[in-house]
Amino acid sequence: MQNRINEREARIFWTALVLTPFLWGIFFIIALFGFKLKWLLLVTIALILNGSNLYGYIKCKVGGKESLSSVTSDFLRKQVLQNAVSIVAGNASSPQANPLGQPTNTV
Template identity: 50%
Template sequence: KDSSHPIACVFHCIFKLGALFLYLFGGVFAKDKKGAVSGASFIIVTVFCILLLAADFWVVKNVTGRLLVGLRWWNKVEGDGSTTTWIFESAETQNTNKFDNSVFWTVLYASPVVWLMLFIAGLFKFHFGWLITVCIAVALNGANLYGYYKCSSDQKAKFQRLMMRGAEAGAMAMIKNNVFGMLSKFSGGAGAQTQPPSNSYV
């Protein structure tokens, strides 16, 4: 009820949770009778984790950021084929739905932190094979975090410029009204003083 885009909020979280769940518990279900994860099971879990992470990256980059907070980032390859331009876009008006903003930014900041913690845990446990998935997760989530941080900075700058323009327009309107008011009072007073006295005859 509090969200303007509840489906977008769900998709903003569901792929992240799916990748985390599969990474944490996929190895448990993939163990053989000896308690070891087979090579085939490891590959299957890794591939599905990467697919979920890629789907999450695309959805957050192209859909949920635009719907929940009015932001979008992307890169454009120039005509020469060797130059890449990074573009950070923000809507002219800020999204006023606090629930959507909270869900978007909380999940966006929390995701790379969680994966970094899993990376450290994997190092201490010497699970170097599983760190492939973790490194990809950190890279994709970190890219979205950086992109939207830049978009947010651009949006704040636009909002400040909009506020300055509004303040300037308001100040000019106030000065204009005061000047016209003073001129009208001055012209009215001068007319009253120069009006010839009327003669009365008995």
């Protein structure tokens, strides 16, 4: 499979992705020193969302396959452990007894 990513488009994408949080940061400073609280709230939300978007893209670009496999294996271990605990807890909470409270002898 050939690489279909155009280097020029990738550069434009990453430049815009990195510059937008800086732009929102400038707007934040302007709104903060201008005491415009309504705009400050909007700019703060935009700054947080753009920052998390940038963080996610960088994490995907730099993270590689190791982090994905470790997250997947940790999730599977957790699920297996939870299933085992629920099976053991389910068996322990329902003892085999007859209505008189005496254990049944099953052969």
